[in-house]
Amino acid sequence: MKIIDLSTPLFSGMTVYPRDPEVKIKVVHTYEKETWELRQLTMGTHTGTHVDAFSHMDEGAETIDQIPLNNFFGPTEVVKKNQKWPKEKGLLFIEEIGLAELDKILSVKPKFIGGMITEELERALLKNKIVTYTGLVNLECLPKQETFIFYGLPLKIKSGDGSPVRAIAIIED
Template sequence: MRVIDLSEMIMDGMTVYPGDPEVKVEVVHTREEHTWELRQLTLGTHTGTHVDAFSHMHQGGKSIDEIPVERFFGTAQLVKLHSEWPVRQGLFFIEECGMEQFERIKQANPPFVGGNLTEAVERNLLAIGILTYTNLVNLELLPYGRSFMFYGFPLKIRHGDGSPVRAVAILDH
C-alpha cells in the first residue's frame, strides 16, 4: 500500500485567493512557559487544499455540516481530458478542466471532482451536487487511469461553505 499526501501545507503567510483572509499561525502557549504547546489558526474556509460545500456558490445549497461524511471519500482516478473516464468514481485533473468538459463530467456522474478546475466548472458541479476539491498537490505522483481510494475529510463546521482537508490517495500494490 502506498499513501500519497495531496494536501498543501498550511502555514503563516501562505498564498490565498485574492480577497480571502490572510493565514496566520501563531504560537500562543509554549512548553517552556505553560508546559504544553498551542497554536492559534486564523484562516478562511477555502484555505489550502479544501473541499467546497454546495452552499459555497449556491443559495440554499447544503453546508459542510449537512453533507453526509460518506461523500468525502471513495474510489477515484486521475484522468486526462481526452482519455476514457470511469463512471461513478471521483475524477482528478492536472490539465485545466473547463466548461468544454462539463457535460462529459456530468455523464460520468462522479461523487467529487478535483484538481485544475475553472471557477465556472466548480460552480456548475456544485449546482448539480458534485463536490469539488481545490488546491490539491502531488497529483503528478498518481498513475493515470488507475483507480485508487481518495479521502478528503473536512472539519465539521456549522454552516460551513467549505473546509480545509487532509487529502490522501491510497494506492494498492
C-alpha cells in the same frame, strides 16, 4: 500499500485567493511556560487544500456539515480530457478542465472532482451536487488510469461553505 499526501502545508503568510483572509498561525502556549504547546489558526475556509460545500456558490444549498461523509472519499482516478472516464468514481484532473466538459462529467456521475478545474466549472459542479476539491498537490505522483482510494475529509464546520482538508490517496501495491 502506499499513501500519497495531496495536501499543501498551511503556514502564516501563505498565498491565498485574492480578498480571502490572510493565514496567521500563532503560538499561544509553549512548553516552557504552560508545559504544553498550542497554536491559534486564523484563515478562511477555502485556504490551501480544501473542499467546497454546495452552499459555497449556491445560496440555500447544503453546507459542509449537511453533506454526508461518504461524499468525501472513495475510488478515484486521475483522468485527462480526451480519454474515457470511469463512471461513479472520483475524478482528479492534472490538466485544466472547464465548463465545456460539463456534459461529459455529468454523464459519468462522479462522486467528486478535484485538480485543475476552472471557477465556472466549479460553480456548475456544485449546483449539480458534485463536491469539488481545490489546492491539491502531488497529483503527478498518482497512477494514471488506475483506481486508488482518495480521502479528503472536511472539518465539521456548522453552516460551513467549505473546509481545509488533509487529502490523501491510498494506492494498493
